[in-house]
Structures are given as structure tokens and as C-alpha cells.
Amino acid sequence: MPVPGTTTDIALPPHPVVPVQSFDSITLIPATPGQIKRYDRIEFQGDYAVYEVPKGPLDCSEELALVSGWEPLTNPEGALFFYHSHKRVFTDADIRTSGMVANISKAVEKAYKGVDNAGIHLRPSVELVLELMEGDREEWGYYFADHDNRVIFWFEAHRSNELIGNVRGVKCTNHIRYALESQYWLHIELYPNKRFLPKDVVLRLREIVMYTQADNITSDTSLAPFSSDEVASMLSLMDPLMNSAGIEHEYAHEHSVWIVARFMGEFCNAKFVNFCGQPGARLNADQSLYGDPNSRSNNILLRVMNFVLFGSPNAHNKALQKIWVDLTIVQPRWKNFIDRLNSEWNGYTIFSTVMLAVDISFLAVPSVQTQTAAILVSYMSALCTMGSLVVSLILAGQVNDSRRDSAKSVASFMEGMSGSVLGLESLALMLSLPYALLIWAMAFFAAALSIVIFNTSGVVTISIVSPIWVAIFILATWPVLASNDVHISHLLPWIKNQIKSHPEPSLTTTRSRVASHV
Template identity: 25%
Template sequence: MVTQLITSRTFPNIASLKLIPTIPGSNRKYENSLERVPPVKTETTIPTLTRFSSHEGLPLPRDWVEYVHPEGNIYYSNIQAGIVTNIDPRRDGVTADFNDAIEKIQSRLPTSDSKPDTFEVYLGIPDGLPLSQGTLEYYVVDYDHRSIFWIEDVDILTDLVGSPMMLDRFESRGHLRLGLEPEFWLHVEYYPCHQPIYDQKAEKELAAVFRHGCVDDMTAPGSVFPYSADECLRYLTLLERFREDDGSTESYRRSWIARLWASICRSRLINRHGLSHPRVDRLQGFDAYLSQQTGKSLALILGDALCLGMSKRTFTQLTELWNGRIVYQRHWQPFLEGQRSEWRWTVFGGLYLTMMIAFQGIYGTSFILLVASASFAGSAIVLSTLMLHAHSAERLKTASDISSYIFMTESFTDGLRPLSITFTLPKALLGYGTLVFTGNSVHHVASQLQQGPAELLYTTTAAAAIPLLIALAVYRAYGPATF
């Protein structure tokens, strides 16, 4: 959303300025390591009678004010000129370039919008370019219509600077508006401190949206609202508490309300809110999406058969969760926790089966069947452990984590069927190990019946009682409290 103004140092006329589009937040910097901070000279002596003013160092140019974002970032604003920027205006040549840029932008605006109080312009320097090259990026903010715009045609595939493809292709002006509104709120979130008037209407509308979303989630299983009913209630409580604060905390209030609005607007864009054929139920088109993934494939038929048919249920669940290629965290997390629970129990079952195989080996059962059942049990343990590690709650903590994971694992031709087979394979392997173990036991019992019935009675009683007691103890310790 930002257009770069390239100002020539040799010929500082307006015609030499080049405008390159970008979008809000494309140049916001985060330092995750203190090692990246350049070394500075430090002092050990505090001067006598040290007192601090609100601004230390060189004074800012006229009409410029420095602000500190609630999260700690510094930005600058010139209300008179309608400029907001991350660039320190005290740097050589900055104000001259900014003035040239604003003059160029104003000359392209309609007469009714040419006054500074009717628009706001973000100006910045593209990554990797020095200020001396005379290139500035920009976008114009329209507070009245909650959108951003540029003073020239912009190709979202080639012209946007910093974060290409943050905006997607659009089919109408209404669709484009849905795409630009989240970027407007992103700008408000990043630069919340300098606005003279707080948008009370936006806050009241946000509260109404959350109240509706709360009821929708509680009454409609297919709700497409991005937050659960519990989350809605928590946000509504925060909204009520913020209303009790005075104007000194307005920047905090504006920033987090803008963040929530951006999230809701992105969800509205995905669901075509207010457009023709909107997505009003997350299960909308489920049958069609399911049928798209069930084409004939010998490999997948064999995979389903190998999993004893259990993968079909998992496939249906995954398709429901990913219907429309949109995932809701509140629905995914219970599913994932259920899968993790099954993998944990598969590990316990594999260990238990391995112990029973060891007991079975003492009594001289078939060596080949012992090896086969032990191999199945070991494979189930290993695969379950790997699945637990790959699908930890930390790795799939947010909706974006979940979406990225499914995007990477979804097959282009077969959809989620391969993933469903992977999810159920550990249980199937444990089932095969159990079947081989049972068959070996039956074979051993049949052979012993022909030799010594009395000895077999004692052995069978011990073999049946000990595993049963161990199973009950494990279930009592780790299973649901049903006793």
C-alpha cells in the first residue's frame, strides 16, 4: 500500500520523483536477538542532578512529533502535512524528500481531497535502498471509508513493495474493498498514537460484531466467525473495561481494537462477506469437496485396506475441518488432541504387547510369529512417537500454523486421503501385531492341549490374569475416571 517516491538529488524537481507501491507493515522491523543491535558507547557515571525531558537529543523539525507505539516501536507524524513514517525526519534530506512527495501526491488528488486534514500518507524507505537514492514508498489512508489507495494504477503482482501477494486477485470493486480494509486496520494498529479523534463508531460496531459472533458460535455448528464464544466474551469484557479509561490510554485502545478489526476483516474477505454467493456455513460445499478427493487410486485403496478402513473416518474429519481450505482453531484443537490421545495409547498398547510377546517367547511359541508381532508392535510405537513429536501443541499452536501445515501436507491430486492414512497407520500396525500375537497364542494353546491339560490350565490362568491386572492398572492410572 505504499508508493515509493524516488527523489533525484541532482534534479530535485517533482517530475524526478518515482512512486513505488507497498503495503502497511512491510518495513516494520523486529529484532529477535540483542546480538543484532549495533554496539554503542556506554557510560558508567550518572551526571549530577540528572533529569529527563520527554525528548532527548536533537529537536525535531517544525510540526513533527515523535510517538512510541504501545509495543515499543518509534514512529513520527506531521499532522499539518498529513504524514506518518518510521523514518527519523532529523536525518539529512528527509524532510525535503517528504515535502516533494506530499506535493506530488497532492497534485494527483481530487480538489476535494487536497487538504491535509482529509487524508494521511505513509512514507518510508524500501528495504535495501539508501535514502540518498531518493526512493520513498507510500500509500494513502482513507479514514472515512476505512481503506487505502494510491495515486496511480497498481499491479498487485509486480508493483507492491515489501510484501508481495499480501493482496490477492479481485473480481469486483466490492471484492477489492474487502481486500484493502484489513490493510487499513493494519495501518491503524501500527500507528495509533497521533490521531486527534477516537473512532467511537468503530468500537461500538466491533462490540456488536463480537456479540453476534458469540451467539452464532453457540447456536450454529457451522459458524464462520473467526473466534469462539468464549473468546468473544473475553474480548467483550476487555472492551467494557477500556471504556472506563480516560484519554491517556487511547493509543493502547486504538491499537488492539484495530488488530481485532483486521482479523475480522481478513475472515470476511475469505468468506466473501457482503458479496454474491458468500460462505455463511463452514460446512458449505462439504460434499463436493469430499467427492473431489475420492478418485480411484490403487495406492490409496491399498492404504485404506492396510489401515483396516479406519482411515476413512479420519479422512472425513479432516475434510470437514479443512472445508473451503479454511481451518478454525477451536475445531481443529479437539480433533488434534483426540489424535494425540490415540497415538499415546498406541504407544502404551505397543509396549504392553511387546511385554506379552516376551512372556509368550518363554513358553516356546512360534519364533516366526513372535518376530512378526514384535515388529508390528515396535513399528506402532516408533510411528506413534514420531506423530506425537510432529504434531505437538507448540508446533500447531495458531490458526496460521495449522493452515501452513495442512497446505504443505495436502496432496495436489488426492487431497487429504494420504494424510488420513498416515494418521491411522500406527493404530493399524498395533492391530496387526495384536492379531499375530493372538494367532500365535491360539496355536500354542492348541498344541499344548494335546500334551498336558493340567499344566496348560495353570499356565493359561497366569497368562490371562497377569495381563488383565496390568491393563486395569494402566487404565486406572491414565484412562478416563469411569470407575
């Protein structure tokens, strides 16, 4: 997305020759667009004061005037940055600060000097970005953006954790290219002003969006970084974007450029994470390229807790493994998972409230007040009910706080949970508590009711209730046993083997034994 008026046959303007010693104090550090600290810069305003508007038509030309060749521009999001058209340099540093022009000029010259020393031929469309590092005017982060190849680069070899992220096994240049292109689109997103929108880019984006929507519709394991509803909204923007594409000089298109850059960056990053074009590329969202994370844990503690919590941890763990694949969050699934959890927790809150009222009412029954065991078990039921209610409210508040806002915050949360003693299973155990405590509350209430029935009823009542109670107990424990891979069908071969290993004695053998005994 070159600046208007730039063509491939126009050479870069010559840069003034500066003695080497004039910028020896400047340190250049390879950086990426993701390291631009634009969103971390917070400038607190002073006391409230009513601004006096000057008389006559408002004139902002003085504030918007060039500062030593640097033009102030405003990103569609509202951020202020500066652009030097002669040297083709962008920066978020405030050029109007005293001494800043001299420092950044040294950094610019040192960057281009580094390119010359490295023997790199710069295309006319290449841009330089400088980022002031931690307020130190002597240290600048830098990168170059190549519009012809749509990548970023440096004049030195560079290993970047920010570029790779959690992706392991990057070996080929045609793989890392997707990461570089994703960062290129982030560069365009940060600095979309004074650009036109190439039609081929919009056509490519439209093809990607249409494919993504088709994949979402026809597959439950789509690799799309957006949900079907989000992609449908993106499709509605394609026609307006096509109307803006290819128009160079009529009016500014920074908003359209920003939209395309944001979408393209997300899709390129998804291709990088999923090893697009590589042997063994990830083809569905459940596929792990770093080993099988879905293998059942042999930790005896987890198996015991899964049984005690009625199989809920195992179910949650399977869902989490489909959300957190190879240290990467599947954002659409996370959103659906959180929505489902919120719905379940709302239901548990209602059930817990009803169950607590039932326990209190049960304790008020006169015949129960003489049954010490029933009272004790009812207390346990009430405590479990309160635990389910409190945990549901706490989890709902925590999840709705910040962990569902962005993929980055969710990934940070999941990575922290994965590093705990029990790993991701600890999160599954935590999410299982509202359901399991509510089930235990019902079980204790059933036990208290049974104690009252068996201690206060006659033989006829007990004989009728007992088989029904046993049947309900078996049916209630069946799902729990099934979730722990305990099935009656697994016991049948063992029973048959036991029968075969102990055959019944024949009639002849029996008679001989009787005769000998006589």
C-alpha cells in the first residue's frame, strides 16, 4: 500500500551525508510493529479549565504545520504520529518535544547507513519506522516495511520472540513469511494515512473472507480466527471496500486502509500459527502439532477428583483442550465456551437458591428434629448448596472481568493455568465446582430424606420405597461411572471367565463322591 504518487521507478531522495561520529551515541534495536507502545502511552490531563475559543474562523494550520519536515497525522483510532515524506519515516515520538528532531534525525541516518553497510538495496516503496524505547532518546527501535513484498525487515539478522510468539518448529522462510506479512499489515494499521487501497488486496481479502465463511458453515473444526457471525459482518464490508479500492487522489482512504490491514493481519497470523503451506500443516482446530494434549491423564489424584466431582472435570478438560491447542487460543470456541458457562452458572444459581430453601424447610419439619443423623446430613446439604452458589457467583465475576475481552488476555490466562501444578486440569476442576457441589447437596438431601423414611416408616412403606430407592441410585450413578469408563459391558467378560474357570461338577463325579462318602 504505497503512498500516493509513489511508483516503482522513482528513486528515494538522497539523504544528507552525516559524519559517523554524529550518531555514534544512537543505539538502534530491531523491533516489530507489535512492539510499538502506542496503546501504553497515557498522558494524564491537567485540571479542568474552560478553553477560550479565539475569535473568527478557527485556524489550526499553525498546530498542523510541518516541524522540520515532519507532518503530524492522526490515525483513525485517534493516535497522533509523525511522517517525514522526504525520508519516508514514521514515528510515534512527539517531534515537537525539545531536542527530539535532532535525536531522531541521527537515528534515521544511522538506520539508512546500516542498510548501506549491509549491502541491502532499498526499493522506492520501503518505509522506516522508529520507536523511542522506554523514554531513552539514545535508544530507538526500528524496522523497515517493504510494500512490494509486503513484509518487514531489518538491516541485521534478528531473532524475535515477539515475532514467533508461541509457535514452535519454524524452519522455512516461506513459513516465517506469514509472520512478517502479519506484522506488515499491523504496520499499515498503525500508519494508514496518505495511502490508497490497491484493488488486488481487497479482492484477495474478499476471497479469504468468503472461504472462511464457507468453512465455518460446513465444518465444526474450522481454523477461522472469527466466528460465523463475525465473518458475516466482515462480508457486508466487502462491497464498500471495493468502491474505495483503486482510487488514488480523490480523497483520503485511511479508514478503508485500516479496515483491510486489520483483517489481513489476523488472517496472515492464522496462516502462520497453523503452518500453512508446510508439511503436516494443521487442517482442523482440534489438531495438535506439538503432541497429543488430549491423552487421558494418569494422575491418580485427578482420576479420584473426577469421580468425586461426578465426571465434570473430565468433560471440562476435553472442552478446554479444544480451546487451548498448542499454546494458542481458539477465540471463537472460547467465546462460545464462556457463553455456555455463564448460562450454566445462572442455572446453578437458581437451583442452589431453591435447594437452600428446601434444606431449611426440611429442617423445620417436626419429625426431622428428632433425627440427629438426618439433621447432620441436611446441614451438609445446605453447606454444599451455599458453596455452589458462592463459587458460581465468583467464577461468573472473574470470567466476565477481563479474561474474555481479547485473545491476548485469554491466552495469558490459559498459559498461567497450564503452568500450575495440575496443569490445565486445575482449571477444569475449578469450573466443575458449582455443578459438583450442587449434586452433592442433592445427594445429602436424598440421604437425609432416606434416614427419616427408614426411621419413621413401617415395614410396608420401607418394602415399597427400598427397591425404588435402589433403582434411582443405580440410574443416578450410571452417568458418573460411564464418564470414568466404567461400564457393565466391561464386566461381562470378567464374569464369564470366572464362570468358565469354575465349572459345575458332573453328575458322575457327584455320585462317586457320595458313594465314597458312604
